[in-house]
Amino acid sequence: xxxxxxxxxxxxxxxVTDTGIDFLFDYESGQHILKKAVxxxxxxxxxxxxxxxxxxxxxxxxxxxxxxxxxxxxxxSIYEYIGxxxxxxxxxxxxxxxEVTEQLLKHPLITAVSDWxxxxxxxxxxxxxxxxxxxxxxxxxxxxxxxxxxx
Numbered sequence: 001x002x003x004x005x006x007x008x009x010x011x012x013x014x015x016v017t018d019t020g021i022d023f024l025f026d027y028e029s030g031q032h033i034l035k036k037a038v039x040x041x042x043x044x045x046x047x048x049x050x051x052x053x054x055x056x057x058x059x060x061x062x063x064x065x066x067x068x069x070x071x072x073x074x075x076x077s078i079y080e081y082i083g084x085x086x087x088x089x090x091x092x093x094x095x096x097x098x099e100v101t102e103q104l105l106k107h108p109l110i111t112a113v114s115d116w117x118x119x120x121x122x123x124x125x126x127x128x129x130x131x132x133x134x135x136x137x138x139x140x141x142x143x144x145x146x147x148x149x150x151x
Contacts, residue, residue, distance in 0.1 A: 010056035022047045024123070027057075048109045048133055052141060055103040076100065082124050082146060096125060109133050 022042040024033040033040045042050060058075035074132040076099045093116075100113055101113045119126045124146030131139040 022050060025050060025051055037098055044133070044135065045137060045139070046068065048107065049133065049139060051107050051110075052131060052139065055100060056141075056143065056145060072102065072106075076103070079145070089118075089120045092125060096127060098128075100127075102131070104131060105127060109135075 024040040024042050024046060025031070026033055035062045055074075055076070059079050060075035060077040062075065076096070078092065078096045078099055081092060081095070086111045096118060100117075104110050104113050110131055111134050114130050114132070116129045117127065121144060124144050126142075126144050128140070129143040131141065133139070
């Protein structure tokens with residue numbers, strides 16, 4: 001869904017980062033959003049939000065679309081440890097923070113990940129953090145991640 005050339009963003013004449021065209025996706029229905037029978041395009045904010053969703057939903061190296069001809073892994077490996085009570089909460093939280101932060105900072109629109117909070121719950125981890133975009137917009141993320149349902 002996202003191009004592999006994120007290392008070289010294109011800047012337009014007004015200084016805005018152009019990441020190309022992304023199409024709106026409804027994660028609940030599993031379908032792209034159509035407007036008048038045409039795929040709806042994402043704004044920069046929606047592009048960043050979808051990237052965050054994809055990072056949080058993807059197990060590392062699970063899907064070939066993310067591994068084919070790629071040199072860096074996409075996704076999170078921490079999912080294999082969530083739900084295992086023999087691992088300390090501090091370890092799970094710090095690894096989740098590290099993996100999420102590393103993946104998100106690869107996107108050219110994202111400049112910072114901060115205010116990380118993680119709490120073990122019965123079925124997984126409740127995480128929350130904020131993401132700062134290049135244009136100063138702040139996105140607040142608050143969700144529960146589990147090993148069984150990454151959606």
